Amino acid sequence: MGGKYRITGSTYPRMRRPRHRRRLVLAAVAAVVALGLAGWGTLQLIDVFTGGDEKAVAADHKKKCAAPKPTTPAKALPKPAGIKVNVYNATPRSGLAKAAADELKKRGFTIGKVGNAPAAYDKKVPGPGMLLGAPTAADGSFTVLGTQLPGSRQETDARKTADVDLILGTKFKAFNTRRAAATALTALTKPAPAPSSC
Template sequence: MSMLTPSGMGGKYRVTGNAYPRMRRPRRRGRIFAALIASVVALGLFGWGALQLYHVFNGDEGDTKTNAAAPQNRPSCKPAPTPTRPARLALPQPSEVTLNVFNATTRGGLAKTTADELARRGFKVATFGNAPGDYDKRVSQSALLVAGPAGEAAAREAGTQVAGSSVRIDPTRKDRSVDLLIGNGFRALASPADAAKARVIAANPPPPKPACETVAATASTKPKR
């Protein structure tokens, strides 16, 4: 019997050997892992704080905030001289305007009914019918008025009768007649009162707006210390 075996103890639970067994506490791995994570976080916070202090003492904080807040491109209007108002456009009377009324939509009868109403308002209607192939079913707005340079004033006078219409000048056209092409946006002619208001606006074009350009933001060039 070994000297480590108590008296009267033997059999299956007999202890043999010449040294006492070492009794160790189980390792608390969870606490060790948590302590390791806490150390890493603390080191990260310390490094971040040191970096911020470096920027403060080197004067970089203000520049960083300024550059972050400033847009890369911002609209800026150039100082421009006072715009010159265009000369007042002398519009002719309806009786001095010769119109060709064309229907550029798929709705039948628009050319005739519109031509009849314009004739009652004093315009000279030379002809009416379906739009030529270049414009047939290709006019999206309420109406398009086409004229040569000599007929521009007449086209703008006729345009007062259709809200939302536009004028196109054909430089190859020599006469003063105007083609009124009824588009898909057409609903009806403007009322006489609305046409009178539109005539005042057409005869007095607004002045042009000041020109603007996009200026790129200037990057900070402050030297580093």
């Protein structure tokens, strides 16, 4: 070629289009946004699989545990003087019912009948003793009298009266000590704290 298009010297004209800065800026911004979204999505997945913000969960748990716990009111139990006890001996040992009745009387119980156990129970009570009474005695008189003789079996019958039968069994040796019985009775009359998951 000649004229004004004639190539002279060692430089050659560039044949590609000039670069546009706008495209470069848009590409860079798009890359930053894509990376940001990917990072945010990753954090969300980590929270889902690890249970979320552990500090917030721990703070909430601590707050719940610090709150005062409501207590369950203790049920009103009868006094020993308000419980009439019939003492029966179902063992071969003589005089056991009288001795047991005297001890219960010293501890404040009202004593009714004292003697040998009826034929249905004579020598048929394997444990230390059995408490027998009306169904209403199960949550009151049985509980109080049971503190005197741990391990005693409880049964109800069809009687309408409030008295309770204490049938001494073959493994009866002695009543609970007065201190241990009083401690057990005190524990029963105290309000119980509500169960907590803390």
